[in-house]
Amino acid sequence: MSYASEKLPLKTVSTIFKEQKKMEEAIQTLIDRSLPKDNISIIGNLQSETRICGFVTKKDLILDGLAMGAIYGSLFGSILGLLTGVGVLFIPVLGTMVVAGPLGAALLKAASGAIYGSFGAGLGSALITMGMPEEKAAIYEKRLKAGEFLVLVEVPQEKTNELVSLLERIGAEEVAITNTKIPRQPEGDLADTQQISPEIKANLSQEAQKNFVEAYNQSLKEYKDKNNALYKAWNRIKNLFDRDEKGIYSKRKVGMHA
Numbered sequence: 001m002s003y004a005s006e007k008l009p010l011k012t013v014s015t016i017f018k019e020q021k022k023m024e025e026a027i028q029t030l031i032d033r034s035l036p037k038d039n040i041s042i043i044g045n046l047q048s049e050t051r052i053c054g055f056v057t058k059k060d061l062i063l064d065g066l067a068m069g070a071i072y073g074s075l076f077g078s079i080l081g082l083l084t085g086v087g088v089l090f091i092p093v094l095g096t097m098v099v100a101g102p103l104g105a106a107l108l109k110a111a112s113g114a115i116y117g118s119f120g121a122g123l124g125s126a127l128i129t130m131g132m133p134e135e136k137a138a139i140y141e142k143r144l145k146a147g148e149f150l151v152l153v154e155v156p157q158e159k160t161n162e163l164v165s166l167l168e169r170i171g172a173e174e175v176a177i178t179n180t181k182i183p184r185q186p187e188g189d190l191a192d193t194q195q196i197s198p199e200i201k202a203n204l205s206q207e208a209q210k211n212f213v214e215a216y217n218q219s220l221k222e223y224k225d226k227n228n229a230l231y232k233a234w235n236r237i238k239n240l241f242d243r244d245e246k247g248i249y250s251k252r253k254v255g256m257h258a
Helices: 020-032 059-064 066-075 102-111 117-121 123-129 134-145 157-170 206-223 226-240
Strands: 010-017 040-044 055-057 085-091 095-100 149-156 173-178 241-243 249-252
Touching: 010 020, 010 134, 010 157, 020 040, 020 149, 020 157, 040 102, 095 102, 102 123, 123 134, 134 149, 134 173, 149 157, 157 173, 206 226, 206 249, 226 241, 226 249
Parallel strands: none
Antiparallel strands: 010 149, 010 173, 040 095, 040 149, 055 085, 085 095, 241 249
């Protein structure tokens, strides 16, 4: 059984696991069955041997190089390393939570006020804004507060029943199939700074964001490669700016112009 079908309209299967061990078993099973890693998100008070500060993705290796590589390798040797990003966020009502996958980037953007004004009311409000039914969002928020784990998996509609059966065999509870849509950075050129992926945008001042978009689009047009465009854009930022006291690239280097 394979879930690798990325061009079809997606539904979101969401569920609760009481135990971290069972949640990790479910994630590993899905990846072993070829479900795209970008389609899996988890949230909960996960136990990790590595201290996580902020939101860390493989993109950060491009930004900070080998210095972050050791931390990243240690952290992502766990089940979290199988997903596209991981971080710690303070979420109203729930407190500090580990969030992995595309949901983490979306919530980071929500916390910054860029998407959801309702995020201050808690995770439930953010999930509702993404399209999750209100009653289910309320249940998930309550279960997370009790120390359990939420998993969201985006799959083609024809795979949803198969996925539900698989998750329930592993121990999933409160399983739902919804139209929840987790926002992502669009494919192709960036039309403006609002389209910068949130975990990247959080590291850049407004001026740096404009430089990032310009460099990214220029490189993407030239090389037709997203990873190379990302690398070139970060190089532009590091050449033009230093970090400020908050770790944001905002201090233009003396004598450096775009």
